[in-house]
Amino acid sequence: MPELPEVERAARILRRAAAGKTLACVSLMHPSLRRKLSPHRLRTLRGAVVTRVLRRGKHQLLELQDGRTIHVHFRMAGDWDIGTATDTLPRHARATLEFENGTRVALVDPRALSTLTLHAAGDSPLPELGPEPSDAAFTPASLAAVLTRRKGPIKPVLLDQRILAGVGNIYASESLWHAHISPRAVAATLTPERLERLIREIRYVLGPAAQLPARYRQARGSGRIAVYGREGEPCRRCSTPIERIVQAGRSTYFCSVCQSS
DNA sequence: CGTATCCTGACC
DNA sequence: GGTCAGGATACG
Numbered sequence: 001m002p003e004l005p006e007v008e009r010a011a012r013i014l015r016r017a018a019a020g021k022t023l024a025c026v027s028l029m030h031p032s033l034r035r036k037l038s039p040h041r042l043r044t045l046r047g048a049v050v051t052r053v054l055r056r057g058k059h060q061l062l063e064l065q066d067g068r069t070i071h072v073h074f075r076m077a078g079d080w081d082i083g084t085a086t087d088t089l090p091r092h093a094r095a096t097l098e099f100e101n102g103t104r105v106a107l108v109d110p111r112a113l114s115t116l117t118l119h120a121a122g123d124s125p126l127p128e129l130g131p132e133p134s135d136a137a138f139t140p141a142s143l144a145a146v147l148t149r150r151k152g153p154i155k156p157v158l159l160d161q162r163i164l165a166g167v168g169n170i171y172a173s174e175s176l177w178h179a180h181i182s183p184r185a186v187a188a189t190l191t192p193e194r195l196e197r198l199i200r201e202i203r204y205v206l207g208p209a210a211q212l213p214a215r216y217r218q219a220r221g222s223g224r225i226a227v228y229g230r231e232g233e234p235c236r237r238c239s240t241p242i243e244r245i246v247q248a249g250r251s252t253y254f255c256s257v258c259q260s261s
Numbered sequence: 262c263g264t265a266t267c268c269t270g271a272c273c
Numbered sequence: 274g275g276t277c278a279g280g281a282t283a284c285g
Contacts, residue, residue, distance in 0.1 A: 002279070002280090003279065003280095006279085030268090032267070032268075058280080073280080073281085074279095074280085075267090075268095075279090075280045075281070076268090076278065076279055076280055076281095077268095077269085077270090077278085077279075077280095092269085092270095109268090109269090110268090110269055110270060110271095111267090111268050111269050111270075111278080112267085112268045112269065113267065113268055113269085113280070113281090115281095127281090127282095151262085152262065156262095159280085159281095161280090161281080168279055168280070169278095169279055169280080170279055171279090228279090248262085248263070248264095249263075249264070249265090250279095250280090251277090251278085
């Protein structure tokens with residue numbers, strides 16, 4: 001589910017539930033999470049106070065008063081379920097954060113690819129990340145500068161979180177369609193004018209007005225998804241059948257007429 | 262650069 | 274039974 005807008009929404013929900021609250025118990029249900037966080041380190045979270053909940057790209061950070069940070073990444077299918085400690089555990093709950101006030105935040109993830117890690121004070125929990133799309137410092141010139149060495153096609157580059165933080169596979173295709181840029185266009189050869197258009201369209205598709213509902217497939221037909229998942233269906237601009245190709249192992253959808261270069 | 266891998270569920 | 278999935282990373 002999650003690309004930047006969905007993670008932003010999730011972080012807000014988490015913030016409302018967790019900010020200022022004291023942790024009572026953190027539990028890991030899935031072995032892949034347990035491998036990364038020992039029972040001993042888990043127990044050290046009892047009594048810790050969550051001072052802030054931050055989002056950076058698709059990452060969520062729970063800052064603790066003692067300087068440590070809980071880092072969560074939803075990967076493909078993670079989400080929060082907010083309830084109370086006495087509720088039945090939701091299906092696919094992989095971890096829970098229980099607070100002293102009785103709130104229980106469950107990390108639900110049918111695919112169990114989400115990560116939850118604990119970082120010591122002073123230890124940066126985030127990998128190298130490019131600017132937020134909304135950042136004023138994200139400009140055609142700054143983008144051009146980091147693209148100069150990218151000899152490959154633009155679409156996989158948009159998924160590189162070191163270039164830009166938050167764009168995922170759906171919105172990469174959508175942004176390129178809106179910007180009339182071929183997903184195969186060589187990144188380094190895009191002119192400043194085309195990059196300006198691309199930046200504008202990335203901001204548009206990631207913007208609140210374009211946010212997807214939780215089940216993105218329901219958005220199909222509503223007009224919000226222009227190309228993603230629409231192989232063979234008519235382009236909304238020129239009626240040419242939308243094509244699906246694979247780039248760097250991921251599906252790309254585009255209109256070969258509107259996005260010929 | 263592409264490919265395999267981590268997981269599980271949905272769908273053909 | 275096989276294929277695919279909105280992410281990221283380790284590797285050749």
